[in-house]
Amino acid sequence: MSLTAIAYRWHERQLQPIEFVQKLKLDELLGIERQKDAVVQNTRQFVAGKPANHVLLTGARGTGKSSIVKALLTEFAPQGLRLVEVAPHDLLQLPEVMAPLRGRPERYVLYVDDFSVANNDPALTALKTALDGGIEEPAENVLIYATSNRRHLMPQTRSDNAEYQWIDEELHPGESTEEKNSLAERFGLWLSFPAFTQDQYLDVVRLHLKRLNHALWDEETEKLALRWALNRASRSGRVAQQFARDWAGRHAS
Template sequence: MLNLESLLIRFEHLLPPPHAELNWAAPAFRWRKKIVLGTSVGWLEAIHHPHKIQLADLQNVEPQKAEIARNTRQFVQGRLANNVLLTGTRGTGKSSLVKAVLHEYVSQGLRLVEVDKDDLCDLADIVALLAPRPERFIVFCDDLSFEEGEGGYKALKSVLDGSVAATSSNVLIYATSNRRHLLPEYFDENLKTRHVDGEIHPADAVEEKISLSERFGLWLSFYPFTQDEYLVAARHWLAEFGVRQWDETTERAALNWALGRGSRSGRVAWQFARDLAGRGKTDRVISRPSPHGKDSGDPCQP
């Protein structure tokens, strides 16, 4: 039979690490959750080696890059700044831009806290944990969208600016989404103007659905790549992986790869380059002209 000390040791292993032991010098953190004795418990986990990407690596998103860099620079300097919603086509650099601003400003005290959409109900607790710290935190939620009835929607809305408590000056929320309106809207909602199902003010219900997006002070939109932009990205990543040949055969292979994926984006270009480089074709070196007449670099990191 296990003695009391052994039981306590086993129970201690079930518990998350205490916040007092957290290494706040880490550049990034992730909110983790587990069920302990039937109760959901959350804690911050330090990430000492986050994915590094530089702002200079991101091309063909210059307006978006300039805006998010300006907003983040104001934030780390202690000036007023806005929460940011990055929306648009998948694979065009939304998440990478958030990672890039972390890399750019981490030496100035910026930190990133990644929170899964399913854990947004804990957002108020996370902000309360970060508020006393001297660092500046971006709470990052990737691929954000909600279905009807999900609780994280109201939690996020409250933290953005709807709570009676003042928002913490050292916390901003950056979120990415493939759609601008974060809750689904339906054509039949227009029918509710005839008071279907007893709704007296149906327009208010529709307004409720778009109000979450409007609580982000800065919107950045991302658009599909043109063929030339996609090829520039493919050439860049091939060069990064040691394949410096670019000819008609390689270009055709890149286009066929995008056709097979049904998309032209920086992510697809990165995947194509990894595939080609992984086949061992790293010993051929020639110039790699750009369709724009110059080497433009990478428009997107996956």
């Protein structure tokens, strides 16, 4: 199989090249320096053929989890990094996804966005096998980078709490909770993304306005940006970008 693109989408049991790849730059992702440094270092090791870990990015929506993964491709594609987008419902097909990638000189990150699984979901077993390896040796040139708004990837239910037991003065979770937590623990690098502070949010608004050639900033613009976030009950990079587009569109000459 000819694999000449830098990004692919797994669809209908085949790798489909993505012609128009979104180009994001790492230095334009603000407010997440600690997380960015960690995932960049892990990816740098990976593209250099050194040991590296699967990555789980969890936390508040719109804070840059997906953007980091896309920006990694911009940064490391010249060094052989390739991105393969795999939908959560296609995780059962992971062996088929990995088969044509194994042994190639490129380094592939399987990108699973907005991932969570329901109780007893077969995808849970498939992902665990891919992360830890089954009988088959894991592909040395493939890693999984997953993003999720859920810290534990699986919903926590009232019945889970009922399974907790006190044993020798220590509180122990039940089997259901252990099963849910064990999936997240299989990712060697686990990074949390908290909601933006007000200052971080405003910094990102200014960045997006500058990218849209509207660098003018005054008290009125700041007030409108804060009101925009309040109306959406969220301060995030996504909300900042949406405000910048609205403001720049209204003031375009």
